[in-house]
Amino acid sequence: xxxxxxxxxxxxxxxxxxxxxxxxxxxxxxxxxxxxxxxxxxxxxxxxxxxxxxxxxxxxxxxxxxxxxxxxxxxxxxxxxxxxxxxxxxxxxxxxxxxxxxxxxxxxxxxxxxxxxxxxxxxxxxxxxxxxxxxxxxxxxxxxxxxxxxxxxxxxxxxxxxxxxxxxxxxxxxxxxxxxxxxxxxxxxxxxxxxxxxxxxxxxxxxxxxxxxxxxxxxxxxxxxxxxxxxxxxxxxxxxxxxxxxxxxxxxxxxxxxxxxxxxxxxxxxxxxxxxxxxxxxxxxxxxxxxxxxxxxxxxxxxxxxxxxxxxxxxx
Numbered sequence: 467x468x469x470x471x472x473x474x475x476x477x478x479x480x481x482x483x484x485x486x487x488x489x490x491x492x493x494x495x496x497x498x499x500x501x502x503x504x505x506x507x508x509x510x511x512x513x514x515x516x517x518x519x520x521x522x523x524x525x526x527x528x529x530x531x532x533x534x535x536x537x538x539x540x541x542x543x544x545x546x547x548x549x550x551x552x553x554x555x556x557x558x559x560x561x562x563x564x565x566x567x568x569x570x571x572x573x574x575x576x577x578x579x580x581x582x583x584x585x586x587x588x589x590x591x592x593x594x595x596x597x598x599x600x601x602x603x604x605x606x607x608x609x610x611x612x613x614x615x616x617x618x619x620x621x622x623x624x625x626x627x628x629x630x631x632x633x634x635x636x637x638x639x640x641x642x643x644x645x646x647x648x649x650x651x652x653x654x655x656x657x658x659x660x661x662x663x664x665x666x667x668x669x670x671x672x673x674x675x676x677x678x679x680x681x682x683x684x685x686x687x688x689x690x691x692x693x694x695x696x697x698x699x700x701x702x703x704x705x706x707x708x709x710x711x712x713x714x715x716x717x718x719x720x721x722x723x724x725x726x727x728x729x730x731x732x733x734x735x736x737x738x739x740x741x742x743x744x745x746x747x748x749x750x751x752x753x754x755x756x757x758x759x760x761x762x763x764x765x766x767x768x769x770x771x772x773x774x775x776x777x778x779x780x781x782x
C-alpha cells in the first residue's frame with residue numbers, strides 16, 4: 467500500500483469514474499486502474515463498484531482513513547514550513563452565511579496582514595452542509611450553529627445572539643424595542659422552513675409557551691428572509707447577525723423575548739490534529755469575534771471554553 471494507490475482511490479471516489487480521476491491526477495486511466503487494483507489486492511476487498519464508479523462499503527472505510535492520511539501529510543508539510551519561515555499553507559474554512567457576511571472580510575484581511583503566504587479558502591454553507599465536510603476532512607474548521615450532534619466534531623462557543631424580528635416601518639412590530647413571543651405569535655411572519663435548526667429551535671420554545679407561530683411564508687435562506695423584510699414584504703424572524711452590515715432602510719429590528727438565543731461556535735474534526743495554519747486561522751476567528759461582536763446589537767461574546775456537542779444531552 468502506498469500514497470499513489472490511496473490518491474487514485476480518492477480521485478475515483480470524488481470524480482466517479484476512472485477516466486475523470488486520471489484527468490484530475492494528470493495521468494492516464496491505466497495508471498489509475500493499476501493503482502486501485504493493487505490496493506484492492508493489498509486489502510483483500512473490492513473497493514470500487516466498476517459499474518457505478520462509486521465506493522463499495524469496504525471502499526468507504528479505506529477512503530475515510532485515506533482522507534485523514536492526506537490531511538496529516540499536508541499538516542506535516544505546513545508545520546515544518548512554519549518552523550523554518552513565515553507561516554504558509556492552505557486552510558479550508560466553512561462559515562454559515564449570516565456570520566460570513568461580517569466575519570469573512572475581517573478574517574481574510576487580518577490573515578493576509580499577519581501571514582501573506584497563508585491562503586484561506588472559505589466555503590459559505592449551512593451547518594447541515596458544513597458538518598459532513600468537517601467529518602470527511604474536506605474542511606479544516608467551520609463556524610456553525612450549535613449544538614452539533616456528531617461524536618467526531620469538537621466545538622467551542624464563539625458568541626450567542628438574540629433572535630430578532632425585522633419589521634418594515636409602519637408595521638405594528640416595528641414600533642417596539644422588544645417584542646414578547648405572545649405578541650409575535652399574533653402576526654404572520656416570514657420563517658425558515660420546518661426541519662432547519664433555526665426553525666426547530668424556535669418552534670420548540672414557542673411550544674413550551676403554548677404558542678404557535680404563523681408563517682407568512684417559509685423561506686430557506688436567512689439572508690433572503692432579511693432582504694424580503696427590509697423591502698417591506700412582511701416581518702421576518704431572524705438571528706441578529708442576519709441584519710449585520712445591511713444598509714439602513716425603512717425597517718426596524720427588535721429582540722424577541724421568550725426565545726432562546728442562537729449559539730454560534732467554531733468546530734473541527736476531533737480525529738485529526740490541526741496544522742499550524744489551521745490553528746492560526748482559528749485564533750484569528752476568535753479574535754475577530756471578540757473585537758467585533760460586542761459592537762453589534764443583540765450579540766454577545768462567549769467565554770473561551772469547549773462546548774459539548776449536544777448541550778441538551780449534557781449532564782449538570
